[in-house]
Structure formats: structure tokens, C-alpha cells
Amino acid sequence: MSDQTADSPPPDVRPTLEAVAARAGVSRATASRVVNGGAGVRPHLVERVNVAVEELGYVPNHAARTLVTRRNGAVAVIIDEPEFRVFSDPFFSRQIRGISRELVLHDVQLVLLLVEGSGDFDRVSRYLAGGHVDGVLAFSLHTDDELPAVIGRFRVPVVYGGRPGPGDPAPDVGYVDCDNRGGARQAVAHLVSLGRRRIAHIAGPVHQTSALDRAEGYRATLPDGLPALIEEGDFTAEGGAAAMSRLLEREPAVDAVFVANDLMASGALRALAEHGRRVPEDVAVVGFDDMAPVAETTAPPLTTVRQDVEGMGRLMVRRLMRRLDEGPGADASPVITPTELVLRGSA
Amino acid sequence: MSDQTADSPPPDVRPTLEAVAARAGVSRATASRVVNGGAGVRPHLVERVNVAVEELGYVPNHAARTLVTRRNGAVAVIIDEPEFRVFSDPFFSRQIRGISRELVLHDVQLVLLLVEGSGDFDRVSRYLAGGHVDGVLAFSLHTDDELPAVIGRFRVPVVYGGRPGPGDPAPDVGYVDCDNRGGARQAVAHLVSLGRRRIAHIAGPVHQTSALDRAEGYRATLPDGLPALIEEGDFTAEGGAAAMSRLLEREPAVDAVFVANDLMASGALRALAEHGRRVPEDVAVVGFDDMAPVAETTAPPLTTVRQDVEGMGRLMVRRLMRRLDEGPGADASPVITPTELVLRGSA
DNA sequence: GTGAAAGCGCTAACAA
DNA sequence: TTGTTAGCGCTTTCAC
Numbered sequence A, B: 001m002s003d004q005t006a007d008s009p010p011p012d013v014r015p016t017l018e019a020v021a022a023r024a025g026v027s028r029a030t031a032s033r034v035v036n037g038g039a040g041v042r043p044h045l046v047e048r049v050n051v052a053v054e055e056l057g058y059v060p061n062h063a064a065r066t067l068v069t070r071r072n073g074a075v076a077v078i079i080d081e082p083e084f085r086v087f088s089d090p091f092f093s094r095q096i097r098g099i100s101r102e103l104v105l106h107d108v109q110l111v112l113l114l115v116e117g118s119g120d121f122d123r124v125s126r127y128l129a130g131g132h133v134d135g136v137l138a139f140s141l142h143t144d145d146e147l148p149a150v151i152g153r154f155r156v157p158v159v160y161g162g163r164p165g166p167g168d169p170a171p172d173v174g175y176v177d178c179d180n181r182g183g184a185r186q187a188v189a190h191l192v193s194l195g196r197r198r199i200a201h202i203a204g205p206v207h208q209t210s211a212l213d214r215a216e217g218y219r220a221t222l223p224d225g226l227p228a229l230i231e232e233g234d235f236t237a238e239g240g241a242a243a244m245s246r247l248l249e250r251e252p253a254v255d256a257v258f259v260a261n262d263l264m265a266s267g268a269l270r271a272l273a274e275h276g277r278r279v280p281e282d283v284a285v286v287g288f289d290d291m292a293p294v295a296e297t298t299a300p301p302l303t304t305v306r307q308d309v310e311g312m313g314r315l316m317v318r319r320l321m322r323r324l325d326e327g328p329g330a331d332a333s334p335v336i337t338p339t340e341l342v343l344r345g346s347a
Numbered sequence C: 001g002t003g004a005a006a007g008c009g010c011t012a013a014c015a016a
Numbered sequence D: 001t002t003g004t005t006a007g008c009g010c011t012t013t014c015a016c
Helices: A017-024 A028-035 A043-056 A062-069 A090-105 A118-129 A147-152 A180-193 A209-221 A237-250 A262-274 A309-326 B017-024 B028-035 B043-056 B062-069 B090-105 B118-129 B147-152 B180-193 B209-221 B237-250 B262-274 B309-326
Strands: A074-080 A109-115 A135-139 A158-161 A174-178 A199-203 A229-232 A256-259 A284-289 A303-306 A335-337 A340-342 B074-080 B109-115 B135-139 B158-161 B174-178 B199-203 B229-232 B256-259 B284-289 B303-306 B335-337 B340-342
Touching: A017 A028, A017 A043, A028 A043, A062 B062, A074 A090, A074 A118, A074 A147, A090 A109, A090 A135, A090 A309, A090 B109, A109 A118, A109 B090, A118 A147, A135 A147, A135 A309, A147 A158, A158 A309, A174 A180, A174 A309, A180 A199, A180 A209, A180 A256, A180 A284, A180 A303, A180 A340, A199 A209, A199 A237, A199 A262, A229 A237, A237 A256, A237 A262, A256 A262, A262 A284, A309 A335, B017 B028, B017 B043, B028 B043, B074 B090, B074 B118, B074 B147, B090 B109, B090 B135, B090 B309, B109 B118, B118 B147, B135 B147, B135 B309, B147 B158, B158 B309, B174 B180, B174 B309, B180 B199, B180 B209, B180 B256, B180 B284, B180 B303, B180 B340, B199 B209, B199 B237, B199 B262, B229 B237, B237 B256, B237 B262, B256 B262, B262 B284, B309 B335
Parallel strands: A074 A109, A074 A135, A135 A158, A158 A174, A174 A335, A199 A229, A199 A256, A256 A284, A284 A303, B074 B109, B074 B135, B135 B158, B158 B174, B174 B335, B199 B229, B199 B256, B256 B284, B284 B303
Antiparallel strands: A109 B109, A303 A340, B303 B340
């Protein structure tokens, strides 16, 4: 009795290209050519090599390949968020999903680097210096974030998710962001078209570029003569409720509010209900994000500005891949994706 | 005028060990020894090499090292969740944070593999077959999940987050889970000690092991003579509210409910309020997870069973690292972490 | 304790 | 079109 099982288990030592070549009766070079697309190899040999690959269960050794090609087949996703919100925010979750899906198409791996403070910059620097990844997808949402400066010290191609802050050293950094100003414009224009006259804004934290851009869109769109009424929240439901309460205190006659994200808008709705205001009759509310689990379940459902977060993730990858293919000369201009006003019950 | 800038920019070609050795006046072998801990090298040479490393900004080439050591310095985190919930669930977010933090300590990279259905198994198989990672941390929360079977086909060490389902081929798979049964016991015992007599349970989806274990703990702890009242939810707030409503319909006299997670508990609280029940006077409620943003902000704040999710992530890594160090003979028994009842206002 | 040398598995000139 | 050959940068016996 042999101890070999019938359904050939994965071999303990992985076969090399050498073994494949031998079995197919060709040289290692030809085997390599076939494994890498088979350009310029006679079909007949291509077939033989492929059979050998199949029979042996050959899988290329990534390290060996990287050693000679200097391509890693991996990109780093760097997220610099000090708090737990990192992933619990559906924003990241969807964007990463989009990135993951697109990366799969390019057969590139995703190395996740979570940064939790400037103490981690050393580690990131060391990693980037090691040249372990071909490119970087980074999220740096705060205007005072040092991450772009850290990354900028290396020659590694980067694409940011969201407009990075002004502290950025390189002027040609690529990024993908939705049209925050345009979205805000759509929201405010809609409220104006509804005949509202006291249109307030609950903004996000001032050190986040998306919050700044939305607030700017609000200011720019507000018709002359209408007062700008702004309260700052922190992108959480609680923060939104508190900001709404302050707003009602400052200006009881407010009849509309554009809120910089859906989470805060849900809080604002709650605050309005507690203050006895009807939505949308007394106060119309428009959010931002169209974060499904929130916007669809509020009472009333939220009219909001939709951004295609997953699509943005995919675009980040495509942009990066293009730069990897075309070299440093490739287009590094920002990509701004459109937003769309989704009408529901709140405005 | 030379075009060299003063503050030595990162060199275009990275220095090799060879260069370090030359500069330190030693052989490549000695330089290598120093870079890898310097055991058995005279202090005097260690110093010289380290200086050279510093001056040249030497960083070891990972691919070259992997090629000879057959160690990748990377582990894959595989998450098999078809829906968007993946990261939006703070559970994953914290666990990954824990994993990331611990991995950093071991100087090991995190490769993220998101699986969205059986169509992705091929890709995962190919990746694992490629031997690109030293080990795997996997999340397979559904009893009918094929992922464990897929992973089991390879010799790669695995540690699961949460008890994998029964379909698992290998009996010795390691996993880290909290004491779901014990936690349920704490919750029910507390409700009993409060003198409650009609203690219901809102369970999670039947195909998740954590939900099963919690429900089993509930049943086992319920004193003889008390009826088991169970409604199934889907771990969302809406599902919890719906389940609570059904419960009230079936058994209006219910005076306590142990809910399988905090999100559903928050929905249950809402449903109870809508049905005019006071909490905890009429109905006492205990949740599970101690998910801060939820449990602390409900009205009343939620009494709940805390599990240390980040700690579980760290334990997964430690367990895996141990197996990598000690080989296949290492202890592969499950790790069950304790839970703790956190008393707030709801029970 | 240190160095010389052999290779890890692969790709890419270059020859044939 | 195919094969030969020279490394990629590193670790690791094996002599010294």
C-alpha cells in the first residue's frame, strides 16, 4: 500500500519554472514567456507549457519575480485616522470595497496601513523606503495632516482619496474627490427653488477639506440678501443634533438647512422633532452622502446629495494604475466626480 | 556648481547590502548578520555596519530576503461578507484595528482580501497557493460558509475570528472568540436576579455561530419553569425593533429581554417606547457587545455584555505568530475570551 | 568571528 | 522563435 492519496494533494515543495520547462520539454525562458502571456511563442509550445503548468500546479514565485522586475504587484492603502471611526464610517468601508474590487481586476494586492498618529509615520516611512509597494492610495482628510508630506518624501506614485490639505509639498498630487462645491450648490439651489428664505448650514469639522468645500459651495450659492447661517458639527448624529439646536436658538425663523453629511442630518431631524418643528413643512432638510442605511430610514426619509463612493475608490485605482504604466509623466490632475440630488421626503 | 542638493534626497537606486558591507569594510555575510540582529559579531564591527546602514539609508530588499528565507513577512486577512456591512460594522473595524496594531509589533504586513461570494474563492485559492503570505487570519461568520474548506486545502496556518461553522474540514483549526454562551448566561442571570419572570430573547441570524451560541446560553440559563421566548432578528436596529414588536404581540406580559447585540437592542428600545413600555420599569433590556456609540447613547443607556473586540484581534495575531514560530505542532486550540456585564440604565 | 561562495526562482538581454 | 546566460539582493553553509 502506498501512502499517496488518490486526489493528488498540494505538493509540499512548490514546483519551479525549471520543473515546468523540463516537463514541457522547453527551456526555462520559453516557459517563462508562456507564463507571462506567451507572446512570440509557437502555439504548439504554448499548449505544452500550459499543460505542464496545470499538471504540476505551478504558481509563479512572487518574490523571485519581484526581485528581477522590481514590480511588487501590491499597493498600500494608507488611512490616517486617529479614532475608531476609521472603518465604522461607511464612507471608508465603501471606498475600500471599490478599491478592492478594482485592484482584483488588475491582479494587484492591497496592503493595509492604518496610521494612528504621528508616531506611526516612522513605520510608514520605513515601509515606503523599503519599496515594498508600487504605489499608494492614501486618505488624508485633515488639512493639518502631515501624511502627505511624509509620503511626498518618496518617489512612490500616490493618489489621494479626497482633496488633501494645503500643507501638501508636491503640487502635482493626484486625487479623486466628489464635487463637494457642486453638490452643495445643488442642495442650496433646491432649497431656494422651494421658496425657502432662511437657509442655514450645518458644516463638518473645519479641518476637513470636504467640509470646507461644502461650506464654500453653500456660501457661494446663497442668493444675495439671504443671511449665511452656519453652525459647525463633527459629522456625527449627536453633533448634528446639537448644531441644529444652536441654530434654532440663534435663528428661530430658519426654514431650511443644508447639512454637510447624512449622519448629522439624522441628528438634525431628531432635534427639529424635539423642538416641535415639522419637516419639511416648517424646516426643509437636505443632507450629503446618500448613506443608504441612514438616509432611507430617517423620518421623513432624507433628501440628500449622493456621491458614488465606491466608484471613487475604483477611480483611485485606475488613476494609480495608469501612472504606474505611463511613468511619472502621466496626468496627475485631480478627478472630480459628479454628485446627484436625491429627492426624498425631507425637502 | 554641482546639482547635488545639500540635504541628501532619497537616492534613486537603493543601496544594497553589498554597498553597506563595502562602506563598513566587512564582507556581505557580516553585514547581513548585523542587519539581522548581529549575533556573534564583534561589537566593534556591529557598530561600523550600523553606521554604514545609517549613512546609506539602507533598507533590506524584501523580495530578495523572502526568496531565500521563504518567509513573506505578511499575513492575509480574509473577510467573507457578501454585503456592504463588512466594515460599517464596528465589530470588524475594531478587530482589524487590533490586528493591525499587533501586526505592527511583529513587523508583519497586512494583506486585505475581501471576498464577496463563492466566485472569489478561485482568486483566494490562487493567492494562497502562491504562498505569498505566511499565515491567514480569517473571518467566517456563517455556518454554511465554504471559506474554511477553501482555506483548509492549503498548508497555510490559519486563525479564525469567531467560531467557524461545523462544515469545517480540519478539526484543529484555531480560532479566537468571546465566551458567547457565558456572556448570555451573565445577561440572563442578571435579569433573573432582578426578579423578572418572562425573559425573552431576540436572537441573531441562525446561520451565525455567535448568534447560535448566545441563544444557547440563553436557553441553558433560563430557570426551569420559565418559558423560552425567542424571536430572530438580523443584527440591525430595524430587525431588533421588528422582533420586539412581534414579541410584544406574542407575549404582552414580557418583562425582560436579552438581545443578541446592541444594534438590535437599540431598535428594541425604540419599539418598546412606541408600545408605551417603560424601560427598565416594565421591561428590562440587556444587549451584547458594548458597542460604545450605541450602548452609551440610547435612552436609557444600555446594560450590555462587553466583549473586548480589539483584544480578540490582537490575540488572533499572537496565536498565528506562535504557530508560525513553533511550526505545525503548535497548540491550535480555540481561545475563548471572557465577557463582562456592564450595568447602565436599561436593566 | 569572519569571509567566500553557492544558490533561492525568476526575467531579460543576447545569441543562435 | 527558442535557448543560453547573467544576474536581481539576500541568507547561509562551510572553510578559515
